[in-house]
Amino acid sequence: MPKPHGFTYEQRGEHCVAITHQGRAAATLRGNRAAAFLSEVASGDPQLVMARWTGSYKFGNERTAKNHPRNRR
Template identity: 75%
Template sequence: MPKPHGFSYEQFGDGSVVITHQGRAAGTLRGARAEKFLAEAGAGDSQLVMARWTGAYKHGNERAARNHPRNR
């Protein structure tokens, strides 16, 4: 599976975090969720972490979905 790319995040003074994908806002985290995200992003592959937190990651069924009649 290809690794996600194009994600970045910015932390603000009020503790909120905005995750962007290719320059467009993909999610905003505040409070405890923002702290948990920052701890996780600093520990591993940040692109994969941001993709997972925004829900913009592959689920593994894309090849099967391509062959479904509604997608032809």
């Protein structure tokens, strides 16, 4: 799976985090969710964490789509 890229985040105030993807707003986290996000970003790969929190990652249906009769060669 290719590594996601283009995500950035900005902490706005004490209890708010804004996540952008290629300059466009992808998510805004507030309160406990913002705190959980910041602790997870500090301990892992920030790009993967932001992709997971915004929902911009593979959904798991790629394998079944590959085997669909329309996509076979």
